[in-house]
Amino acid sequence: MGTITEIALVLLKGIKVTLIVLVFSIILSTLIALIAGLSRSSSNLLLNKFTGFYVEIFRGTSLIVQLFWFSYALPGLFNIHLGSDIWAGVLAISLNYGAYMSEIVRGSIAAVAPGQTEASVALNMSKFQRMRHVILPQAVRMMLPEYGNYLIQILKATSLVSLIGLMDILYYGDIYRSTHLSDAPIVYILVLVFYFILALPLIAFTRKMESVSKKGVAQA
Amino acid sequence: MTWSWEVFFEVIPIIFKGMWITVGLTIVCYLFAAIFGFFWLFMDRIPFKPANWLFKWIAEFIRSTPPLVQLFFIYYAWPMVPVIGVSLNPFSAAVLGLGIHFSTYLSEVYRSGIESVEKGQWEAATALNLSTSQKWFKVILPQAIPPTIPMLGNYLIIMFKEVPLASTIGVVAMLHLANDYGAQYYKYVEPLTVVAIFFLILSYPSALLIKKLEDKYNRRFDKKYVTES
Amino acid sequence: MGEPIAKYRDVHKSFGEVEVLKGIDLDIGSAEKVALIGPSGSGKTTIIRLLMTLENPTMGTIEVNGKNLWHMESKNGLVPANEKYLREVRGDIGMVFQHFNLFPHMTILENCMTAPINVKKESKESARKRSLEMLEKVGLADKVDLYPNQLSGGQKQRVAMARALVMRPKIMLFDEVTSALDPELVGEVLEVIRDIAEEGEMAMVLVTHEMDFALDIADRVLFLNDGVIEADGPPSEIIENPKSERLKDFLSRFTSSNGNHA
Numbered sequence: 001m002g003t004i005t006e007i008a009l010v011l012l013k014g015i016k017v018t019l020i021v022l023v024f025s026i027i028l029s030t031l032i033a034l035i036a037g038l039s040r041s042s043s044n045l046l047l048n049k050f051t052g053f054y055v056e057i058f059r060g061t062s063l064i065v066q067l068f069w070f071s072y073a074l075p076g077l078f079n080i081h082l083g084s085d086i087w088a089g090v091l092a093i094s095l096n097y098g099a100y101m102s103e104i105v106r107g108s109i110a111a112v113a114p115g116q117t118e119a120s121v122a123l124n125m126s127k128f129q130r131m132r133h134v135i136l137p138q139a140v141r142m143m144l145p146e147y148g149n150y151l152i153q154i155l156k157a158t159s160l161v162s163l164i165g166l167m168d169i170l171y172y173g174d175i176y177r178s179t180h181l182s183d184a185p186i187v188y189i190l191v192l193v194f195y196f197i198l199a200l201p202l203i204a205f206t207r208k209m210e211s212v213s214k215k216g217v218a219q220a
Numbered sequence: 221m222t223w224s225w226e227v228f229f230e231v232i233p234i235i236f237k238g239m240w241i242t243v244g245l246t247i248v249c250y251l252f253a254a255i256f257g258f259f260w261l262f263m264d265r266i267p268f269k270p271a272n273w274l275f276k277w278i279a280e281f282i283r284s285t286p287p288l289v290q291l292f293f294i295y296y297a298w299p300m301v302p303v304i305g306v307s308l309n310p311f312s313a314a315v316l317g318l319g320i321h322f323s324t325y326l327s328e329v330y331r332s333g334i335e336s337v338e339k340g341q342w343e344a345a346t347a348l349n350l351s352t353s354q355k356w357f358k359v360i361l362p363q364a365i366p367p368t369i370p371m372l373g374n375y376l377i378i379m380f381k382e383v384p385l386a387s388t389i390g391v392v393a394m395l396h397l398a399n400d401y402g403a404q405y406y407k408y409v410e411p412l413t414v415v416a417i418f419f420l421i422l423s424y425p426s427a428l429l430i431k432k433l434e435d436k437y438n439r440r441f442d443k444k445y446v447t448e449s
Numbered sequence: 450m451g452e453p454i455a456k457y458r459d460v461h462k463s464f465g466e467v468e469v470l471k472g473i474d475l476d477i478g479s480a481e482k483v484a485l486i487g488p489s490g491s492g493k494t495t496i497i498r499l500l501m502t503l504e505n506p507t508m509g510t511i512e513v514n515g516k517n518l519w520h521m522e523s524k525n526g527l528v529p530a531n532e533k534y535l536r537e538v539r540g541d542i543g544m545v546f547q548h549f550n551l552f553p554h555m556t557i558l559e560n561c562m563t564a565p566i567n568v569k570k571e572s573k574e575s576a577r578k579r580s581l582e583m584l585e586k587v588g589l590a591d592k593v594d595l596y597p598n599q600l601s602g603g604q605k606q607r608v609a610m611a612r613a614l615v616m617r618p619k620i621m622l623f624d625e626v627t628s629a630l631d632p633e634l635v636g637e638v639l640e641v642i643r644d645i646a647e648e649g650e651m652a653m654v655l656v657t658h659e660m661d662f663a664l665d666i667a668d669r670v671l672f673l674n675d676g677v678i679e680a681d682g683p684p685s686e687i688i689e690n691p692k693s694e695r696l697k698d699f700l701s702r703f704t705s706s707n708g709n710h711a
Contacts, residue, residue, distance in 0.1 A: 060420040060427070062381040065395060065412060072408035118503050119550035119609075123564035123616060124539045127532065133563055137554045152284050159286035163388060170289055177296060184297035185305075192285045192293070199284035216554035216596065 032098025037105020148206030252319030257326035460509035487673035543618030603634030
């Protein structure tokens, strides 16, 4: 029987990979969501349709399938090697959640009251200025709580990278469990607790944003 | 390794067999989650504050930790738990694991439905001297349920896309078959692409349907309608 | 009155199947104060929204300060206006809305400063100075650091006016600016409009239901009915001595509530 501390120390070895995948996925998926959300709000039909296609493909299939696809299929098919599997994991998670989150970007932009656009036209702002100074600042406030929820989803999704061999928290848990079968309950409870501790700041962020988001916004 | 149409067409029927398991598992998991979702609601109504608080955090814990780990816990760890531990086959473990995970989301949907009914409706029902069950069945639920239908539909689709997690504990559905084929012939591209296509074929039209429902209920239950009536 | 600041020529506007404006011909003088009255659905608001380029006409032309609103000159004759051209024309026009449309994420002062800084590329100091002047004029100099949701409806509408004035428009449009206000707040807003009108140099078009007010400050009243201008003349003629039955009928609805003009 291993002690709780012994197991925790083993799991701790995986926290670096989990955090790397988490942080890079958050950055990349946020960028993708903003770009795709703005494209889908644009009046340029080609850009709009093309982004729509990307969003539907990635929302329509499953993240775990995409992850395997990026990790096994992509290198073979196009001879693209992402260098390390970390990038396959980050890319799959970011493209998947970028697609989901682009919908909240689009939805929030659409939810800003039309009077706001009219007032900025009356003040002679350009399309870009309207977006930059009036619409986006309000849309961002509106999307923050849901954004927080997606950050928690992304954290949960990082556990999938253990399936493509990345040595994250769950990976070390699985390894330990395979040699100490009877410790399985403690191992997985600890793994869950580790994830929950990582989730706590994200939960707090989401709660805070729920109160912030209602201020300073003219909703349609 | 290059793309081969021959392999592509060869794996379609193989993956297709797994599709029914995926769909079936989705439905069973969903029903389990839908029923278990009420559990959290009832726990919330126990007239004992510490119990409310405890269950709220248990639900939060389940919601914010990876379903994959929960699945492993139920499949690998539960049998090792002294006294109450039982061995489950992969299918039941998946139903339990994914079902409990998503029940914490569905209970939030139920809650939002109930909260969406204005306070005035309760007051009006009381003013008309309706009994508690009449209040719920004649006034509150007929208004609380319709707006949740699109959300419930969305969770069905989300769950459908989470079900392939079950392949990791050995449920032989689409993803599992694709990985088996890949391991056997060292051909991953085609089977994984076929799985992706199957997912798209099933989930995209469902998503469109949900969108339609959503528009319909938004029209019926938009804010104007509610305040004017 | 010199060259008109705005010219409408046979302007039609349809929304889907419904034709809201059925041929509007109208010249607005460079310092004229015009009141637009008429039953709801008669197209009053559409007339000024067309001028602000918030809608485009189905047919006909509109000129502002000698420039066509929706078409610009090019080597191939008139072509549809591009964004750059539109912004050049819009620079002469300001508008105040029924529902204020203040920017909720900016303070009162920032609401006023954002356009001069970003659109006109003025320096922060000069934008600030001008904004404070205008806020003083509408009587809100002590509220500059508050956010819109901390103000009453009347105060919001005064901010909206200051925000439009900062841009020094040649013509300013008022779209039922008092209809969303509680009755006791209407006075303070009308007072500010009166002050602006008395300064004189700017053209003003007001869509309004305040007949007394129209009578008081307008040089000219237009009665709009069913998408056409049915009557056009000085207020003494239109409001005090209405000729057509429909106009009489329309005005009588206001007399009954106010009881102070025939």
